[in-house]
Amino acid sequence: MNYFKTALLLAGLTAVFMGVGAVIGGQQGMLIALAVAVAMNVYSYWNSDKIVLKMHQxxxxxxxxxxxYYGIVRELAARAQLPMPxxxxxxxxxxxxxATGRNPDNAAVAATRGLLKLMTREEVAGVMAHELAHIKNRDTLIMTITATLAGAVSMLSNFAFLFGRNRNNPLGIIGVILAMIVAPLAAMVVQMAISRTREYSADRLGGEICGRPMWLADALAKLERGRQIPNDEAEAVPATAHLFIINPLSGARMDSLFSTHPNTQNRIEKLREYAAEIGGKPASLNAPSGPWNRGAIKNEKKRRGPWA
Known part of the structure; x- marks a missing residue:
């Protein structure tokens, strides 16, 4: 994602803010909403990663x-020629x-306790390589700001219900209802507008970073099965769902209809194709190769301890 697309995203969400502000308080409400949106855009640019990490505790x-776990990330970051997140x-x-952060110098990666318990070392490496690929591709800025502002838009629509029935509201109760329904949906559409191809791109680059695309393919299969386990924090803040490597929301929720993730099986097939392209040999990033070879992995398994 480039900065031009980021600017378009912020402009779209700002327009939604202004629309809801108009419903709440007419022209004055629209101007106040504009000021709030500008302030949030600036604040989100610098602090959205901290907000998202705090949301998920x-x-x-x-x-x-x-x-x-830390050692895997450090080795992969070196292979990808990235600063240590x-x-x-x-x-x-x-x-x-x-993954989150406005740029590679201010990035963070996060894995759930369940992932570290379920995955082999190789599969953890595949997943974290995918997340580092998002950082290297600079997807994380637009992903994180989207999460922060989409949640704020939904909250603002609730204000329309509480305060939109005043004489400054130009559309009356119809405008209030429209704001309550349309604003959150508009935020979801903006999230969906982030091209799904970024996931395919991150999958491929992640396979290159770790050197074994099938590590990530095997991990994705486990991740898809693991969706049956509820993610309470993600359910509480569904606006952050697109940040995750796989949709964290349960299929029982309407939010799953608005998933920004490609079909998992399709992603696995793409990784298999890429693995066939490189003939099972580790891809080269012209970076330190690290311990991603069978002998080192075997030795590492012998001394494996608890993840955290």
């Missing part, structure tokens, strides 16, 4: 508290992960 870890764990049983 992410716990930062380091080499001392989660040596193997901050590393977090989400206390959720559902296996999942996401």
């Amino acid at each position: 992410a716990r930062e870890v380091d080499e001392r508290t989660a040596p193997e 901050r590393v977090f764990i989400l206390d959720e049983d559902q296996p999942n992960a996401f």
Whole structure:
């Protein structure tokens, strides 16, 4: 995602803010909403990653508290020629992960407790390589700002119900109802407008970073099965669902109809095709190769301890 697309996204969400503001208080409400939107856009650019991590009660870890998990991220970041991101764990049983941050120098990756328990070391490497690919592709800025502002739009629509019945409301009760329905849907559409091809791109680059595309393919299969486990934090803030490597929302919710994720099986097939292209050999990033070879993995498994 480039900065032009980011600007278009912010403009679209600002327009939604202004529309709901007009419903709440006419022209004055629209101007106030514009001022609030501009302030939120600036604040979100600098702090949206912190907001999202706090939403999911992410716990930062380091080499001392989660040596193997942290070590995997460090090695992959070196292969991808990226600065070392901050590393977090989400206390959720559902296996999942996401990346956030406005640029590679200010990035973070997070994996759930369930992912670290369920996955092999190789599969964890595949998942984290995918997340680092989002950072390298600079997807994380637009993904994180979308999550923050989409949630704010939904909250603002609730204000329309509480305060939209005043004399400044030019559309009356019809405008209030429209704001309550249309504003959250508009935010979802903006989320969906983020091209699904970014996931395919991150899958391919992730396979290149870890050197074994099938590690990620195997992980995606487990992640899809793991969706049966509820993710309470994601259900509470569905506006952040598109951040995760796989949709964290249960199929019972209407939100699943608005998923920004491609079909998991299609992603696995693409990774299989890529693995066939490179003939099972690790792809080269012209970076330190690290311990991603069978002998080192075997030795690492012998000394494996708890993730966190």
